[in-house]
Amino acid sequence: MARKQYRQFVENGIETGSRPELVGGGLIRSLGGWQQAKQRHQDMERIKGDERILGDDQFVREILKISRVQFEKKYALKRQGYDLKSLAEKVAKTFQIPDEEIFRNGKYPKTVQARSVYFYWAVRELCQTATFMAKEFGLSQPAVSMAVRRGERIVKEKGMSL
Numbered sequence: 001m002a003r004k005q006y007r008q009f010v011e012n013g014i015e016t017g018s019r020p021e022l023v024g025g026g027l028i029r030s031l032g033g034w035q036q037a038k039q040r041h042q043d044m045e046r047i048k049g050d051e052r053i054l055g056d057d058q059f060v061r062e063i064l065k066i067s068r069v070q071f072e073k074k075y076a077l078k079r080q081g082y083d084l085k086s087l088a089e090k091v092a093k094t095f096q097i098p099d100e101e102i103f104r105n106g107k108y109p110k111t112v113q114a115r116s117v118y119f120y121w122a123v124r125e126l127c128q129t130a131t132f133m134a135k136e137f138g139l140s141q142p143a144v145s146m147a148v149r150r151g152e153r154i155v156k157e158k159g160m161s162l
Contacts, residue, residue, distance in 0.1 A: 074127045091118045120151025
């Protein structure tokens with residue numbers, strides 16, 4: 001249904017042709033020109049979006065807030081000394097396995113759980129991409145994404161925290 005409605009939206013847009021108000025000029029043009037931009041600046045009114053962004057100013061602010069929280073969380077962990085190596089050590093200690101076991105291939109249940117938690121924390125807490133982790137481990141990106149979901153479930157079930 002959503003795809004059908006989006007397709008209709010695009011088709012309707014094609015019929016309207018080029019819209020100068022959506023071409024070039026950026027934020028200054030979107031605000032109505034330099035005079036309006038200067039006035040808003042003097043009034044200390046902050047604008048975080050314009051009509052070229054799908055979503056209103058409040059939506060853009062909310063996305064920026066979420067992004068800032070993730071950024072701060074990532075760097076707080078880095079300040080505490082967490083990187084991929086120390087993360088592997090923590091996970092190995094938690095699961096009582098040798099560090100190198102996390103990096104080995106194998107389907108032993110304890111190793112799979114540990115590796116899943118490692119992927120979960122690496123991706124969700126240290127903000128590594130699943131693609132990067134897949135390359136590092138010689139896996140596919142979907143395999144890492146599935147491990148991240150499995151790791152999330154394990155962390156929640158066991159009440160674990162980084």
